Amino acid sequence: MAVEDKKVPGAQGSHFWPNVFDPLRDFGHAVSNFFSPSADASNSKDTYEISMELPGVEEKDIDISIHDNVLTIMGEKKFEQEKKEKDYYFSERRYGSFQRSFRLPPGIQQNDIDAHFKNGVLTVKIPKMLEQEPERQKIDIRTE
Template sequence: MNKLAKVQNNGSLVNNDRRTDFSTWSSWIDNLFNNDLPVLTMSNFNTGMTLPKVNIWETADSFYVDMAIPGMKKEDFSIDLDNQILSISSEKSVEHEENQKHYTRREFGYESFKRTFNLPESVEETKIEASYKNGILNIQLPKKEEAKRKPPRTISIS
């Protein structure tokens, strides 16, 4: 069987024989959505909504979730805990009016996001704290006493 190949601008070869790309039904479906329908799968469904960047880190006593969300107020956030699922969301509508000499221009906007995190059982749910300062939402998730790392110790031999 003769295989067709195309040379891209960067010099790499691309296989044009699509029959070799679909060894199984699932790979054919993946290829269909990833390569053949980019207009549908890459459309602007999220227009007006962005997900904030998140840093998650751990110390011996706690887990931390830091989210970069500038331009908000602490009242704009909702933080909920339900069955060890932490949900952080925000909804904010923006209205701006500009008066010119002959007309008035009004702009409306709406921003929202929701992030959820599955918490480990080692989190002490009653002691979770959150703060918002300089555009960073910080959530501290203290560990239960039995889950905290113990300091190393030397065991003597008898």
């Protein structure tokens, strides 16, 4: 009898191992989603804007910083346990720390960045440096 016929774990043609690992198959993807809240980034004539969904996070638990043209948003969604006990059948809500970093293009006004938090959405506006129209300069013609 060939190894395949006995359904030995790890043998070619065996379906045992894939079924055992099915629950863990998307674990890495789930972890990356857990630590990466959804965000949108947009660009207008004079501003870059980043919006991030942070439902259940309080403003005091959010930290925004910029270093070397990298904007970092980090924070924590805290789990507040109630005094009475509950029997959960399942819980799909996620708690814990998160961090997202965004490399910004050169030419931003770092000191004028504005952040606003409302209804679980953080909006960060990063103004661009205004490009000044080069001044017209008259060049004299020399005569020899």
